[in-house]
Amino acid sequence: MIEEAGNGLLSRRFFLAGTSVALMAATAGAGGRGQTTLSPGTALSPEGLPDRNEKDNLQRTNISSAPGTSGTGVSRTPLEHLDGIVTPSRLHFERHHSGVPDINPDTHRLVVYGLVDRPLMFDLNRLTRYPMVSRMQFLECAGNSGALTAPTPVEGTCGSLHGLISNSEWGGVPISVLLDEAGVKPTAQWAVADGADSAMMSRSIPLSKLYDDAIVAIYQNGEPIRPSNGYPFRLFLPGWEGNMSVKWLRSIKVTSMPAMTKDETSKYSDLRDDGYADLFTYPMAVKSVITNPSPGLSLYEKGIYQINGLAWSGLGQIKKVEVSADGGKSWAEALLDAHVLDKSVTRFRIAWRWSGGEASLISRAFDSQGAIQPTRSEAMSDRGPGSFYHYNGQQAWRVATDGSVRNVYV
């Protein structure tokens, strides 16, 4: 058994024989014989739901809304109860600015207008006749992990602290197709996307991004997008802060300048410590978090565990993830699951032998642009008071001798 880094981190080539966590089978074939074989099970059914034992875990978590509202806030993905890279649509995080509108798909329209030769209007039916693409990609709220900017560590689960990221297969029509059809005028440089919610969420987007990889997303994880994700369709800008992927999209106005809407001035701009603010900080930078072990998922005995988590970058692919079990003093490289995709989360895993002592587990991600996820103090430098968007510092989980896990700053 080769220790690759301090405090029990094992080699990726670690071989299990002799360090088993299995139970010896007292009688061969004795396990698993149960009552379930004695009578027929339940019927075939129109929908397959989660087991009742998982129900409490498989809920969006840490739901919070502005005072006096029920739909102006967030709900989060319970990352610590999930594995792989798909987020079930039911559990995709929400960030709404004034609740979920109830839209009639038959009458809802998307208009493309402004600096175009021919203003165009689309209904859902017609949009689905255009060329489409589908891709696994993440959506992350600019405010995800913002609690980690607090001066002292906030208690919470992985999902409650970092659950404003979800990963889906998004399918829809490239915006470039619609812009080409409308005929964009030479003076155009920007577009303003507008939602049909009562906050009339509105963001300015450089035309170059719309031509690059933006889509009108109609499908999520194989089925029509659900209302809390923009039904019947939304804008989707791969890798960029979530609020720009305007839900319940109703118009794209092609312009020469950004519109400086309330949603890009009073919010979603980043105050620096020199008193100036960064505006238009679009891509979500390289980041990772260990989802298991994490607060609430205690270790119950000494021995081998599989540390795993998620890594992602809005600027490309994940190249490498390293994990430390000694608070950052030494690092070992984790294995990445098979599907390492552009602007998608990647699942990483590494074997760890818990000695029963204290341990500080940290992950750090490296992306295809050469960027390395910063430490917390690096991520906090330059921030003005109250600035919490775009926090991507390394997360440390402290494992105590009783096996419990909590958020710490190292």
Place this chain on the structure above:
Amino acid sequence: MIEEAGNGLLSRRFFLAGTSVALMAATAGAGGRGQTTLSPGTALSPEGLPDRNEKDNLQRTNISSAPGTSGTGVSRTPLEHLDGIVTPSRLHFERHHSGVPDINPDTHRLVVYGLVDRPLMFDLNRLTRYPMVSRMQFLECAGNSGALTAPTPVEGTCGSLHGLISNSEWGGVPISVLLDEAGVKPTAQWAVADGADSAMMSRSIPLSKLYDDAIVAIYQNGEPIRPSNGYPFRLFLPGWEGNMSVKWLRSIKVTSMPAMTKDETSKYSDLRDDGYADLFTYPMAVKSVITNPSPGLSLYEKGIYQINGLAWSGLGQIKKVEVSADGGKSWAEALLDAHVLDKSVTRFRIAWRWSGGEASLISRAFDSQGAIQPTRSEAMSDRGPGSFYHYNGQQAWRVATDGSVRNVYV
């Protein structure tokens, strides 16, 4: 506008301008302004459900059970209402032999025994401490599309005819890890997997497949497998006929010979026209089907549509899909969506100009092993009476002048 094949199939490089299916916007920005902006929407919530307008479509379809039973049969994925490559777990097809057992995850065990040095027993908790992998891969019932072996075309939707295939991200522990830990004896060649349902579903599997890419699957599409897919865990054999991926797995007995269980002799063997039967026909061969247009999804006006569908092979990756709009006389190559993965479905798409006349739409898939999806008559040759497993012939949909679509043999 370049026609690439007969009866309106357009080039993959087809450019839309001038052949718009969009509506002209009478007043710029007029569309999409609706009541939804006038009052706050509904609240943030613990789970995001499909829109009520989609509810009827997003149900498993064509549920059928043996006389006197409610859980011995199948339910199917409504392929025609889905897009992309992920099948939502809620809509994954079912094939149960005696219903869905209600398993207590705390007491359920997996035993690995037989020709091993050390019989081992695992509970769910311990299994999750082992190295895991996750991958997007399909599961297809051996009997999928069997209705197409009928002498005259059966009426039905795409899902009701072909919906015994679904595609998921499956996550779990490689069986090779468990076998290595148990220590397989030199005489071992096979294993027998046993389920905890009351049919005690039982199949023999060559050890080579278990060492190659088989897993004990614990997660599906990011969350714990649901009861109708084998909660708390199942066997998963990528690319092989679905029934071998034994659900509610309770034991793997390592043996020197196949066990010739009822589930591999009275069922899941293929009668040939010479009176002999093929036994152990494991991989699902190369196949494709157009999901849209398809029966129930009528065309409502002449013009451009996007034909799209699914292609897959249990023997590797999809290399190419061709589509015909004239009953197989001429073919054009379709575009494949970004994620072309091993033993996963691949989404294909091609633009088509419907003239308003009759058309017979067909797709045919080519896989990385050089196999080509056969015509119906090729797929029917050699079959004995009543033999319907492993049917992978090309599906033809006839579009009538009123835009309706039905299953035909060409």
